[in-house]
Amino acid sequence: MEKNLILSLILCSRNDNYMGNSKWRLETSINLSIIHAQEVGFLDNLEIIVTDWGSEIPLSSVLNLVAFAEKTVKFIHVSNSLAKSLQKDSKFPEVIALNAAARKASGQYIGRIDNDTIVGPEFFEKFNRIACGEQSVWFEPSNAFMFIERRSIPYRYSSKSYPISYTYNYIKTYGSKLEIESARDWGYPFWWSPVGIMVFHKDIWKESRGYDEKLIYWGWMESDLALRLGKKCLLIDFKDVAGNFLYHLEHYPSLTSYKDRNGPATPRQKNKVKISGLNFTVNNENWGLKSQNLKLDSCKAKDILDVNNNINPLYMHKFMLMKYRFIYCKIIRNTDLLRMRLPTIFSNIKNFIKINLGKIKKILHL
Secondary structure, eight states, X not given: OOTTOOEEEEEEEOSSOTTSOHHHHHHHHHHHHHHHHHHTTOGGGEEEEEEEESOSSOGGGTOOOOTTHHHHEEEXXXXXXXXXXXXXXXXXXXXXXXXXXXXXXXXXXXXXXXTTEEEOHHHHHHHHHHHTTSSOOSSOGGGEEEEEEEEEEOHHHHTTOOOHHHHHHHHHHHGGGSOEEOGGGGTOOGGGSOEEEEEEEHHHHHHHTSSOTTOOSBSOHHHHHHHHHTTTSEEEETHHHHOSOEEEEOOSSSHHHHHTTXXXXXXXXXXXXXXXXXXXXXXXXXXXXXXXXXXXXXXXXXXOOOHHHHSOOOOHHHHHHHHHHHHHHHHHHHHHHHHHHHHHHHHHHHHHHHHHHHHHHHHHHO
16 A cells, blocks of 8 residues: 555544534545545555544444445554543544544645645645646745635535535536635735645655644644744745645534634634744654554445446436535525625724714815
8 A cells, every 4th residue: 555655644533423424525525535535646646644533433344435445445443442531521523533533644745734635636636746846836846835725515415414426526527616714804814824734745744743743723733733834944825836726514504604614613622823932843852642552444335335326427417406406505605695785884984974074074174
């Protein structure tokens, strides 16, 4: 499996029902990412490592994956007792789980994605050319922190748990039209955004020792890593090279609750934001649970899908269903955006009226 591996995708999950259909989101993300890699001839250069954090019933025994997954996907199962002792009062210490996957990774580059993010074929194709030197870029990829924001597959679609062929065709048809989730909309830099993919060379992972394992709560972990690695590496907005071909299966019911995910929408403890005084290297030599001697387990899908029979050209009823869903989601999203912006709009109108009334009064007094 280690031969010719260019990219290791790492993610973490748990066999629970986090925010709804988490098992379907994980299956869909893995399956479609594998199918997309196979389409562009990248599959032999790819591995996917999933840290299964504390599941009573391991994910590897319940997921229904495509046949290609048997040689591509590996699982690290962290027992429930070990997980509870490590996470303390955190609900899910992603930093530890992801570091464990990174330590087991064999690819030249290691890319972190969420467990409900689908990697498009265009990314694999472009990344392959860059990593192999077939496409020149202005920076040295092996010395760069490369980050891409993700596009959002709306909750109104992803909450339905459609068959894999629907989602495959949905992305083919509407992928380029899906909204990009960007912190830049709120005045922050690109690396502050929800992660589509964050990828850099395995040597940087080793030298930096990955995520800061003190950040066991929610949020800020990628931003902390960006600031730390920025001390030695270039921070690259990689979409300028590889495009935005990462698709997140949304699990928040509206943009309003998504915007408020740091508040009442998601009641969980958050990591503290720290901008200065950061070190490039963190953790000790046992980062990523090295001392636990965790093993990589292969997957054996119970319901192996025949890709050629499940990914068919669009039938009219499927096309109309997706078209309706896309238009409906677009309308709801714009409604959410308008509702979120109304306070600012009214405030601007109020200020505009006050300023112009002041000007009129001044003129009348003259």
